[in-house]
Amino acid sequence: EAQVTQNPRYLITVTGKKLTVTCSQNMNHEYMSWYRQDPGLGLRQIYYSMNVEVTDKGDVPEGYKVSRKEKRNFPLILESPSPNQTSLYFCASSFMGQGNQPQHFGDGTRLSIL
Amino acid sequence: DQQVKQNSPSLSVQEGRISILNCDYTNSMFDYFLWYKKYPAEGPTFLISISSIKDKNEDGRFTVFLNKSAKHLSLHIVPSQPGDSAVYFCAASSTVTGTASKLTFGTGTRLQVTL
Numbered sequence: 001e002a003q004v005t006q007n008p009r010y011l012i013t014v015t016g017k018k019l020t021v022t023c024s025q026n027m028n029h030e031y032m033s034w035y036r037q038d039p040g041l042g043l044r045q046i047y048y049s050m051n052v053e054v055t056d057k058g059d060v061p062e063g064y065k066v067s068r069k070e071k072r073n074f075p076l077i078l079e080s081p082s083p084n085q086t087s088l089y090f091c092a093s094s095f096m097g098q099g100n101q102p103q104h105f106g107d108g109t110r111l112s113i114l
Numbered sequence: 115d116q117q118v119k120q121n122s123p124s125l126s127v128q129e130g131r132i133s134i135l136n137c138d139y140t141n142s143m144f145d146y147f148l149w150y151k152k153y154p155a156e157g158p159t160f161l162i163s164i165s166s167i168k169d170k171n172e173d174g175r176f177t178v179f180l181n182k183s184a185k186h187l188s189l190h191i192v193p194s195q196p197g198d199s200a201v202y203f204c205a206a207s208s209t210v211t212g213t214a215s216k217l218t219f220g221t222g223t224r225l226q227v228t229l
Contacts, residue, residue, distance in 0.1 A: 004157070033217075035219075040221055041221060042116075042118075042120075042203065042219040042220050042221040042222055043158070043203065043217075043219040044219070045216060045217070048216075058216070090157050090158070092157075098209055099145075099146045099207025099208060099209040099216075099217065100146045100163070100165065100207070100209050102148060102160035102163065103160070103217065104160075105150075105157030105158045105159070106157050107155065107156050107157045108155070108156070108157055
């Protein structure tokens with residue numbers, strides 16, 4: 001089954017404790033992206049990757065890091081999480097990243113930073 | 115600056131009637147528009163899209179209309195069914211060849227279809 005898998009689905013942690021949210025896709029997609037969803041703001045792009053070792057900032061990259069060492073994986077790293085990063089996070093992928101290619105989303109990771 | 119706006123946070127419609135969800139955009143470079151549907155505890159799933167060279171696209175019960183001069187699009191669901199109850203996101207992109215086309219999302223409209 002074609003899917004985007006995120007882990008963990010839920011995490012409560014404390015300020016400053018490094019965490020990683022993993023994302024994996026099995027569709028051989030070149031493009032992957034991270035979004036955060038906040039009330040009244042919709043989904044905002046954090047980082048995206050066009051291919052292995054190619055990443056770029058989205059609209060709200062501050063406080064986040066990503067890496068793309070393998071085509072299928074695109075982890076999101078919070079080196080020193082802060083309460084304003086409490087949010088619902090989605091990973092997505094598409095074939096080539098063109099705007100007319102619908103993105104496939106994971107089921108989300110709800111992060112609470114205390 | 116919200117480039118894609120969904121001004122109705124929620125909408126309630128009776129089963130069998132038409133649901134109309136609206137979306138406005140400000141960036142004239144947007145040339146492709148998508149609607150996503152999201153159920154609780156799941157990620158958004160693609161529903162229907164439209165290119166700026168068209169003014170209408172239909173897929174079963176779902177039709178998207180695009181008015182470029184007004185920078186407005188709408189999603190019509192006819193007839194509405196209880197399973198359509200979800201949050202609907204409008205998204206827009208500029209299909210620049212060779213670059214990662216960024217999706218800009220609206221804030222979503224929660225549709226509730228009542229019996």
